[in-house]
Amino acid sequence: MSKHNGASAEPIRTAITNDDGIDLSIIELLFFAYRDFTSDPDHILAGYGFGRAHHRVLHFVNRMPGLTVAELLDVLQITKQSLARVLKQLIDTGHIVQLQGPRDRRQRELYPTAKGRELALALARPQSRRIHAALENAQPAERQGIESFLKAMVNPEWRVQIDNLPANTRGKSHGDE
Amino acid sequence: MSKHNGASAEPIRTAITNDDGIDLSIIELLFFAYRDFTSDPDHILAGYGFGRAHHRVLHFVNRMPGLTVAELLDVLQITKQSLARVLKQLIDTGHIVQLQGPRDRRQRELYPTAKGRELALALARPQSRRIHAALENAQPAERQGIESFLKAMVNPEWRVQIDNLPANTRGKSHGDE
DNA sequence: AATTTATGTCAGCCATGTTGACATATTTTG
């Protein structure tokens, strides 16, 4: 009560540290690493008038060509109204095309164009370079440990999303045909 | 030209894969891992009417008690107008207090209150638990490999931000006194 | 024929970032 303001909540002058039983090192490393990891594509996107939302859509359409709008909503976990805005822009700018679903003509299958493919690769390239540099003097086992850790950080019920991506299923198309 | 629309950009039906020379595995693992990593505190914050912006402010004030507004802006890399809104809320709700700087009375040193400390720990705890679970059967060397990788993902010029945090400097206050 | 489903769209709200301009108190400088 030697303090001077009416509310007079006492300031705590000591820092939270690892001694509090919290793994602060990795919490903060993830924060800073992810921030810089996303800064690469963010810069490129700004030049197109696009944002991170466009990046995510473009990425998954390139990774799962022919996926439907509903499937994309599942992966991104956003509402269709949110998707609509960025998807419309990507279609208007010729990065993505919609084809009527062959089985169910209500569905719209989403495919990248050559332009969309190029942009997706241009966005992924600096991220890949950063990863490559960060793994420069890493043993194969170390890389394996990092992948295992990151996958274990994902909620178990969503790990299928990762397993279903074509890089991990050796060229299998995402669809059921 | 068997397609039907005027723009008629050809759909690409193959997926981008690791064969394109891109490290898609880790790119996507980072995306999914970070999404779920942040979902824990996001849920708690929603109950307070707070967002991720509040989390970041609260976290660094708890990690560097007594830092000034300008220092916080440096760490967060946002504008003071952006900070003003969330900081005001955190002060109004009694999570953070401002003290006039002792050396320079223009400065406002930011400190957590007991309430703010508790919330910061409550937000960090599930993240720490998730990390702990993900490292369950990891060797110490594996953990070291993960930390090295994450740090190497950060832009070199900003790695000092990590080194200056008290967990990594063994209790040293961030200030110069 | 009626219902359900997949998609699109309109309108409005909220959170969090931005820029620019200006006010105030305080410190530093000439």
Add this chain to the structure above:
DNA sequence: CAAAATATGTCAACATGGCTGACATAAATT
């Protein structure tokens, strides 16, 4: 001491990208 620079606060306007709710359309299913 007066002037300039600095630290902070605040006002206004704007952009992005989420959200909800409501409703329209076409196609598939019942």
